[in-house]
């Protein structure tokens with residue numbers, strides 16, 4: 001039911017329109033919304049299916065390592081996330097994590113690291129994860145204490161990471177740890193840790209309202225070769241921020257996909273639910289709600305694809321990506337809540353798409369920079385622009 005007229009917006013090129021249409025048709029045949037079962041095996045299966053379908057090629061950069069292009073096409077990953085989110089949250093999650101988990105290698109990996117990890121990520125043969133957050137360092141990520149000290153040709157990692165998506169099913173983790181060259185953000189480095197490295201363990205599984213593989217990780221005298229470091233020592237914070245810069249706009253796109261699905265569901269329900277000798281959509285109160293929902297979806301889409309387009313032109317998108325993430329996630333929450341309300345009791349019944357969306361959307365307002373962090377970024381950029 002989604003109106004695909006937005007694909008005619010000037011932000012897109014013909015290849016984007018073709019990609020969105022092809023993925024939508026493919027997803028209808030190959031992806032289903034799973035309501036129960038073992039999320040680990042569902043996600044392992046989804047990574048394989050997305051890999052076999054060729055979609056994960058868009059999550060890595062470099063045709064020599066199986067990527068769809070030389071760099072990551074932000075509009076492509078946004079359209080993919082939006083489309084997958086509209087079909088099934090876990091499919092979007094599996095796609096996104098392959099990109100976020102391997103993004104540091106795409107952007108800053110050595111030729112050997114790229115050859116070793118990226119082809120498997122692109123084919124769905126290896127699952128990746130991005131381990132930045134810690135119990136006492138979430139929004140304030142530079143406060144991290146997980147440490148790595150150099151010992152000959154090795155680094156030794158000690159400490160913890162938490163809220164790590166794909167924790168427990170990933171084949172490798174990109175881990176950010178304090179190497180102490182300078183205080184704060186300038187003393188952090190990035191490393192690749194294979195899941196079978198001695199001293200690495202999944203300390204705890206974390207259950208959340210929209211189940212997906214999530215864990216707390218522990219490093220205890222965990223030795224890795226110095227060649228597993230990504231980028232220069234002490235430059236890991238930049239590696240993390242550049243990776244997030246690529247994927248932050250795609251969180252907005254995922255929220256947009258959830259919101260579009262909720263609007264589709266609401267329209268379907270409102271035009272068929274009989275009451276008071278008519279249907280729900282006969283009433284102006286309902287029509288006002290639908291109008292607000294459609295406007296919230298379009299404003300999120302405009303900000304999302306502006307940021308994606310701008311990034312693909314090589315422009316700085318700090319402010320635009322923050323605006324997109326803030327607006328798309330907050331708007332999606334409101335659109336989905338309105339859809340649940342229109343469904344009445346059915347809306348809170350387990351297994352209903354709108355109930356599923358209601359749980360799915362919540363974390364997007366928190367991770368990869370909570371709404372308040374996006375507000376801080378936008379305000380900082382605004383104030384900087386008028387600095388005298």
Ligand SMILES: Cc1cc2nc3c(=O)[nH]c(=O)nc-3n(C[C@H](O)[C@H](O)[C@H](O)COP(=O)(O)OP(=O)(O)OC[C@H]3O[C@@H](n4cnc5c(N)ncnc54)[C@H](O)[C@@H]3O)c2cc1C
Pocket residue numbers: 130131132133134135137138139140162163164165166208214363366367368369370371372373376
């Ligand atoms: C489902 C899920 C998946 C995740 N996956 C990953 C992952 O794969 N890898 C990874 O590294 N991390 C991951 N995270 C962690 C996520 O990035 C952090 O939860 C997020 O950065 C917030 O950190 P925190 O939870 O410690 O909250 P805190 O830092 O304690 O913040 C709590 C709240 O404080 C508010 N706040 C923050 N700063 C300000 C401010 N300056 N002014 C006013 N209010 C403020 C915000 O509302 C915020 O939500 C995931 C989290 C979730 C929920």
